[in-house]
Amino acid sequence: MLTRRNVTASTTLILILILGLGGCATNAQQQAGSDPYASLGSGGSSVEYGTAFPVASPEEAYRNGNAALRAGDPDRALFEYLRGLRMEKRPKADPLYSIGIIHHGRGNHDLAEKAYRWALEIDANHLGASTALGVALLEQRDFEGARQHLEPLVVRGKAPWQAYNALGVIADMSGEHGQAQSHFEKALEIAPGTPRVLNNLGYSRYLAGDWPGARQALRRAVSANPNYELAWRNLGLVYAREGDHETAIEAVARNGDRSKAYNDIGYISMLEGRYQDAMGFFHEAMRLSPAYYVTASENARNLDSLLRRNGSPAAN
Template identity: 35%
Template sequence: MKRISLLLAMTAVLSGCQTMGPEPELNTRSVYSGDNSLLYQVRKQASSADQAMQMAEMAYQAGDLDQSLYQYLRAIELEPKRYEALVGVGRIHRERGNTQLAEMAFGEVLTNQPDNLDALAEMGMLRLAQRDHKGAQDLLFKAVELDQRRLGSDKGSPHDVAALKVDSKSPLKVYNALGVLADLNNDFPLSEAYYRLAMLIEPRSVLVQNSLGYSYYMAGQWPDAERTYQRGISYDASYKPLWRNYGLLLARMGRYEEALSAFEQISNRAQASNDVGYVCLLEGKLDDAEQFFRSAIEQSPAHYDMAWENLKRVQQVRRIRQMGGNPNSVAAIPPSAPAVQ
């Protein structure tokens, strides 16, 4: 696909298009035309690729992904071989779940720069999200090998974590993602070893604290998980995935009021009550589950369809029990997937 088609496709997603038809034969100027369009404003603001990259990174850190994406596209327009900008474009699409566009961006970078560490890391995380564990491992291992080569380590191998070296320039996301991959394979000692490496790269990374806490949670080491989540919160209390995992842990431990408070950091009281109720339901604590679902409904009676559906599940499980059926008819609790962003 031509680069202009890639830009057009990405712009279409930003415009709210859920499906894309045949790609129009438009030039770059026509895409950016119009004084009232954000693209046109960006074109007037960023006069160099370096300036566009700086603005893109600032917007990304501020959570303004639309502005960040436009700025990355502006950098590519000004400097077509600015592959770090294309990695940024792919990262945003990966985080938004636009898999095809993310793959397109990372694929183009790796076609031109097969050893681009950032692109390897991002494509590896994309494969991990797609549950392609072998594909993810191959990409992430290649990134580790490149990092070890940069550090001048001839002994460092992804298969021998104890021999790996890292520094502040090492790709945090790569080592964190390898920890997540080990967790998915129930190899908790290996995952912890990768997370320890990641913490050497960035000691106060909330991403790594969340992943390590999740690992302890999956391994049944709940006190360790709690301490790790609390440490992560002390680093950055705005990180939503951590609060959700912390809430799940507290609910599993039967500390419902604390779980409600944790969930309320990322949602309203009705949603928090529903989440705690769902944990109770999955653990077979039907009376507690019913109490939390009814509380959620009372707080949002007109709009909280999910709580009604979950309350029906409680009643179904009760009927099954009364009929002598399988009381474990509800699936085991699915822990929140570890974040790899």
């Protein structure tokens, strides 16, 4: 039978995206060649911007970059930030931080980390870069590295809500649910009603066994963002844990895929040791959709094997 630790480790994967940044960041100032910023570019930027939008100073380039970022044009923004840096005698932290944000949003995680670290070499107290690097390290499951960048912001009293939210996730992953919830509550004081934080608070309460508290926070999350699928999924977990299976299925099946919902709730039920419930959910998933027959039947077979290994009667 799976232990409580197994359950926590398995279900916590629902809470955060593990993106796995690759490799160690290098000092961008040590790149080969005459252009130290070349490694921070990407194929999306075009030199045509230089002739179409001439600038007279780095500050003008940075303003153009900020405007392009607000307008949803990261290619132009990246070009402008790099152009401004190339006009400077010394690198500056703010545009490097902005470059990191662009790369992070594109999934270029090692480039984002490189830009954040370079910004912090220039300004060790840069709030945005410290927070963003801490979050990036959390995403690659470097919890200690993330703490080292985020906790000093709390000590200095300058932590943004993202830092408290990330520290809450780290505490939950360590089983320190009370501390995690304190961090999430602090994040909500700074940014009231933020769906992501409400989801994390609700899930933390779920892990701690506080079903009513979890339900309350998760319902606030889906009220703030009715399309927040992860919060609906976590809300379904709460209903399933309380034994309200039909409401759980309705919550998880917000996208209309009830077979997937039955399979997912079955899987969570299996992790939590409610094997007969799990088997029923798997069979219903198989009945509803041929597309889920293979997945659900494999889960059912695994559950049957688990029961046999533990000396329990096999499920029908």
